[in-house]
Amino acid sequence: MTVCGEMATGLxxxxxxxxxxxxxxxxxxxxxxxxxxxxxxxxxxPQNQKRVPQTLSRGWGDELIWxxxxxxxxxxxxxxxxPLMVIFHLEECPHSQALKxxxxxxxxxxxxxxEGFILMNLVFETTDKHLYPDGQYVPRILFVDPSFTIRADxxxxxxxxxxxxxxxxxxxxxxxxxxxxxxxxxxx
Amino acid sequence: MTVCGEMATGLxxxxxxxxxxxxxxxxxxxxxxxxxxxxxxxxxxPQNQKRVPQTLSRGWGDELIWxxxxxxxxxxxxxxxxPLMVIFHLEECPHSQALKxxxxxxxxxxxxxxEGFILMNLVFETTDKHLYPDGQYVPRILFVDPSFTIRADxxxxxxxxxxxxxxxxxxxxxxxxxxxxxxxxxxx
Numbered sequence: 001m002t003v004c005g006e007m008a009t010g011l012x013x014x015x016x017x018x019x020x021x022x023x024x025x026x027x028x029x030x031x032x033x034x035x036x037x038x039x040x041x042x043x044x045x046p047q048n049q050k051r052v053p054q055t056l057s058r059g060w061g062d063e064l065i066w067x068x069x070x071x072x073x074x075x076x077x078x079x080x081x082x083p084l085m086v087i088f089h090l091e092e093c094p095h096s097q098a099l100k101x102x103x104x105x106x107x108x109x110x111x112x113x114x115e116g117f118i119l120m121n122l123v124f125e126t127t128d129k130h131l132y133p134d135g136q137y138v139p140r141i142l143f144v145d146p147s148f149t150i151r152a153d154x155x156x157x158x159x160x161x162x163x164x165x166x167x168x169x170x171x172x173x174x175x176x177x178x179x180x181x182x183x184x185x186x187x188x
Numbered sequence: 189m190t191v192c193g194e195m196a197t198g199l200x201x202x203x204x205x206x207x208x209x210x211x212x213x214x215x216x217x218x219x220x221x222x223x224x225x226x227x228x229x230x231x232x233x234p235q236n237q238k239r240v241p242q243t244l245s246r247g248w249g250d251e252l253i254w255x256x257x258x259x260x261x262x263x264x265x266x267x268x269x270x271p272l273m274v275i276f277h278l279e280e281c282p283h284s285q286a287l288k289x290x291x292x293x294x295x296x297x298x299x300x301x302x303e304g305f306i307l308m309n310l311v312f313e314t315t316d317k318h319l320y321p322d323g324q325y326v327p328r329i330l331f332v333d334p335s336f337t338i339r340a341d342x343x344x345x346x347x348x349x350x351x352x353x354x355x356x357x358x359x360x361x362x363x364x365x366x367x368x369x370x371x372x373x374x375x376x
Contacts, residue, residue, distance in 0.1 A: 050251060053245050054243060055241040063239040066242060071313075071314065072312035124256070
């Protein structure tokens with residue numbers, strides 16, 4: 001099982017100033033790699049060369065609906081009573097890319113994702129520790145019940161990286177999506 | 189001066205469960221409107237009708253680099269030593285749309301935004317109260333210094349909505365962008 005290193009870590013507003021120097025050191029290398037795939041933020045494009053607009057799907061399913069922020073995705077999950085599927089990945093990580101290709105080309109997964117899930121993909125970690133139960137590696141896929149419970153029980157086949165999937169794991173991922181669709185009972 | 193009502197409010201992880209019912213009641217009407225412009229999340233598109241991939245720019249400058257999350261944008265602002273420009277808007281708000289058209293078609297603004305700023309636009313409020321110094325109306329534009337100071341001093345021309353701009357305010361916006369480019373002195 002091969003995964004990639006940590007994504008950049010999001011910070012809560014209180015911790016931002018204090019933790020930023022730490023984060024800087026630990027994730028600078030990752031971000032240098034990310035930035036080159038993230039639209040060359042530092043170099044203005046020459047006027048005769050058009051940039052391609054960045055999409056929220058990032059290639060994980062261009063015809064699916066992707067949400068921008070975790071807050072909005074949670075809100076949508078609750079209001080639509082659908083589980084949220086959060087995909088953590090990096091454009092420069094070959095394992096992420098391979099999983100993306102398998103995910104995007106699998107019609108069953110795309111259909112179930114479209115009809116049954118609130119979707120988001122992230123290339124930057126959130127501040128919610130529940131979203132990295134066993135570390136901040138990529139690729140990893142977490143499900144969140146509309147009751148806001150992280151489904152830490154829905155795991156892949158790798159004991160050392162519980163939420164990682166490989167391109168050959170599409171059947172398991174599909175079955176895990178079906179599991180996530182069985183919503184937890186809430187107290188309401 | 190005419191602006192639109194509140195965007196949906198993001199919640200901190202602690203407040204999520206407790207506040208969600210309140211939020212539900214207060215922003216449901218807004219979200220019903222938003223959702224219709226946000227890619228029809230509930231209706232699968234017929235197979236013969238392709239969805240257009242959603243972009244991070246949402247039309248505010250398709251050739252600019254837009255960041256997905258506030259955490260990442262803050263991080264980029266600091267690492268690139270550039271101010272962050274955060275545009276709050278709603279697809280269903282005509283004032284937002286009018287401002288977007290003026291913003292996207294103004295070459296000076298697009299050039300300065302491209303070269304001098306870290307950019308993000310949001311259709312859902314964050315949990316950071318500093319980002320709504322005088323309310324959560326849209327459209328509004330806030331600048332954040334790379335030192336993570338919200339530039340509450342950089343305001344438009346409307347006393348009741350300090351961070352709102354109208355399409356006719358592009359000169360003022362450009363001048364405010366220039367002001368934001370003059371970074372605050374930090375203790376380093």
